[in-house]
Each structure stands twice: as C-alpha cells, then as structure tokens.
Amino acid sequence: MTAILELKHATKVYDQGRVKVIAVNDVSLTLESSQVVLIMGPSGSGKTTLLSMMGCILRPTSGDVLVEGDVVSRLTESQLPNLRKSHFGFVFQSFNLFSSLTAAENVEVALRLRGWNRRLLKTEAQALLAKVGLETRSRFYPKDLSGGEKQRVAFARALAGNPHILLADEPTANLDSATGREVLALLKSAAERDGKAVCVVSHDPKAETVAHKVLLLEDGKVKS
C-alpha cells in the first residue's frame, strides 16, 4: 500500500471576531491506496473540516497536506480546482446531483470538467453507471430515483476520471439501512478492487464494517 494523502500536524482555526475556534487541532494522518479510513466523532468534532482539508477545499491554518508526496497546502487558490479535479472524487451526504440533468449527464459533468471528448464521455458515463448497477436508469432524472440510486449516481460521478482518492461525507446518512450497506460496499470495493484510497466520515456504526482503519475525532483531535 502506498501513501496517497497525508496530513502533517494540520490545524484549522476559525477566527470569529474575538473568539478563535480550533476546529481541527494538530491532526496527522495518512491515507493509503486500497484502504478505507473511517473518521467518526460527535457533531462539532471537526470531521467535516478535516475532510475539507483532506480534499483541498479548505486550507489548514498550519501544518501541511501532501498529495502523492507533493505539498499542496501552499498551492494558490486558482491551482486547487485542477488538483481536486485530477486527484479526488467526492460523495456527499445530500447527493448533490444536478436536478436538471439525467443520471448519465450528472456523471458526464465530472468528465466534461476533466476535458473528456464528447463521444468518449458518453460511453464512460454509461460504464460508470453500469459499475454501480444503474445502467438501466441512466436517462432518469434525480427526482425519479430513490435515495440509494441517487447516492450510487453520486458515487459513479465520484469515480469519473479515475481519481486516486475518494472522500465521502456521511454517505449513508440519508439512506435506509439496506441501501446504506450497498453504498458502503461500493466504497469498500473501490478501495480493495480498484486500489483507491477512501476516506469516509460517518456517524453510522455500519461503516466500521468496511473500514480498515477507524479514527475517532473529538474536539478537533484524533483520539485513536
């Protein structure tokens, strides 16, 4: 297993006027290929902030973020979108699909952002939807899909462009138990079969069953 993503003494402080809130406090962690890391913790413990820093959406106040050995936390704001595009796939709690696009088109958006050729991206979007078992639902709009299907479309979109890192924020929160298990299985398969480095933030105890490593975050600090 290779270290794909590293956080070294990452701290995030939010300046709220006179009060400084330390959301993430001196966290160091490594995300390796073929591995699922689960971050758990109570609400307000800093999980989302930590995930945002791992995904290069948020810069740490101090400490470093390394992607495939390169320090990226000092990249400029305009360089970060390209980094996210080339290395990361995201799965969100609320699916965040485009309501005006079909399932296939939602996947195509991510491919278009990566500059894929128009003809190839249609085939690739179909292949990705087939991978999550939705090849027959590719022309459906999000409003016509169940919660589990929406999350699978979001998962297919996260896989678009073959990123090495998948970050999932509460991916089972809006799903029933059986569907949640299916989505977790997909994340596990992405790590074990495709060699991706997967990080899941979740309250869901079921997520522990697919994790290779579990980190408990409390008050911005890793407890275990």
Add this chain to the structure above:
Amino acid sequence: MYWLALRTILYKKGRVFITLVGITFSSLLTLTQVALFLGMMGNATGVIRNTDADIWITSKNTQSFDFSNPFPEQRINRVSAFEEVLWAKKLILTWGSLKLANGAQEQIQIIGFDPASGIGGPWELKEGALSDVKGGRYMIADKTSAPRLGPLNVGSIWELNSQRFKLVGLSEGIKSFTTAPIIFMSYEHAQSFLGNMYDIRSTTFIVAKLRNPEAQAGVIESLRASLKDNDVYTKNEFILKTVMYWTVQTGLGMALFLMALLGLLVGGTIVGQTIYAYTLEHLQEFGTLKAIGAKNRDIYKIILSQAGLSGAIGFAFGLAAILLSLDHLEQFGVTLYLSVELIVILFIVVLLTCFGSALASVRQIRKLDPVAVFRG
C-alpha cells in the same frame, strides 16, 4: 459548460417561457422606440438630407427646419457672389390649409422649390416630373398623405388657401416630423403663402453648393460675417440643429429615449431576477461543481451564457414581431427606421443589459464557499 447552461435553463420550461416573453416585450419596446425616434428624426431632416446643398442659410435663431421665418430673398446675391459657390437657390417652407373632399380643412406643410433645377424638390417621385409644377398652380403630394387627404389622383383639383391647385405628381415616403402632409410646388407660388406682412419678397432658406467642399469652413465664416441677420449652417449642422430641437427642446425625443431605456430596464430586470433566482436555487449544485474541480470562471460561463441566451432568443422574437408589424404600422402613418446596423447595435445593448443584470449572480458564485456542500 455551455451544455450545462442550456440543459439547466431549459429544464424549467415555465420559467424560461416567462423570461422569454419578458425579454421579447422588452426588446420589442426598445426596438420600436429607437426605430420610431430615428424614423421621426429621418422625417424631420428628410428635406435637408436629400437636398444636394453644402450650406443652409436660415432666418436668425431658427430652431429647426420646420419653423424657419422669412427673410429678404435678395440676400441670395451675397451668397452667389462668392467665387467658391457653384450655385445658390431659394427654398420656401410655409404652411397652408388644404380643403378636403368632405369640406374639412387639413393643415399642410408647403415646400416651394425651383422646378428647373429640382433643388429642394421631392426625391422619390412615383408619378409626374419635378418640372410639372412649373408655370402655374400645380402641386405634388406624397402618397403617404392619402389617409389624411383622401384619394390622391394625378390631375385632380384641390383648394389650397382658397386657391385652386392641380395635382401633377406623387412622391412616396416623404413625411414631416409634425405629421402634417407635405405639398411641393414652385418657389413662386409657395412665396404667395408666406403672407403679406413683408413688403419685400421673402424666402425661408437659401441653399448653396460649393465648387470645392474643402472651402466650406472659409465660406461659412465669410457668410456669417456678411449675413449678420441670418444663421449659416453646414448641411450636417442644420440636421443636428433640427434633431436637437425635436429631441431636447421639445422633450419629444427624450420621451421616446426614456421609453426605450425603460424597455431595456424591464428586460434587464426580468433576466437578472430569473438568473439570480436560478443561481440561489442551484447554489448547492454550483458549490458541488466548485468542489469537484470547476473554477469560478467555469460557473460564470454558465450564468453568463444563460443570460446571453435568454437575451438573444428574446431579442430575436422581438425583432420578428416588429418586422412582421412594420407594414401595418406604416399604413397608420408610423415611420420606423430599422437598419442592419441599428439591429446589431440594439442586439449588443440588449445582450450587455442581460450580462449586466447577471452580475449579482456572478457575485454570489464568487462568494460561494465549496465547503458548504459538505454541510448538507
């Protein structure tokens, strides 16, 4: 990203329909007002523009072509005396009352010109010849006056200020700003309508053609020094003077301009409101785009192309509506001036208005923090 712009804007068909209806009416209003303004200014300056003269001499403090006062006609000698002047002609604009077939009287504008040279005469003659007004009480009317005057048949007799005139020719498309029908006749006969308050023979304009147009500035300066009781203009100065009179001094042009501006504002507001509401509704989606690697400028492209597309389609419908109604409007005496250049300019103005109104949405996107997408 243009694809995404198109797909998302067409998704809510009801909203896109309302937006397009708004922009169509806004474009229609703007196009109509500007074309109407230019059409009216075209009418107001028609005789000046179509008279082949470099210099126009009017009575002192003349405000516009339509309201020039008489002055002694012998001043033409001072104009002709200049070596640089190729020819100088007298031209009269005055008013009269034409008796209609039903006994009613219609106020008309009379233009008296030299039938031998045709200077100042009608430029779009459909029947008869300019020289036909020579040597008698003959007149040329314009076909567009028919709704006001009744059937205009060449050879018919008309009573003008209690004098009988024979209609010997018909022009087409010559109108005055005041909407009063224009009647052309010989200079000598038009002079009789100037009134008896002057002992000496009067004219209302002297127009002159220069041998060398480059000498214009010098000749004008000399004429101004020589004709202290007159105003001396170049052709373009007199056109501008007339346009400014109707636009600024009477406030009529300004009213049309304000209506055109209002049209733009209404269209801009509709586009801005629609795009802004759309942006707020889709902030989560835009945030997702940013999180998965879209740059701000990718999202600006989506928003601006939606604004541009709405503007372009709405303008096209508005233009189609005005082109389809052009003939009908002209039948009611409305002159609309539409040229390719004007359409292009107004299209750009409508597009810029739409882009401008989308700026509030662009600001929202700039402020949008992609971290928000993790907050559900």
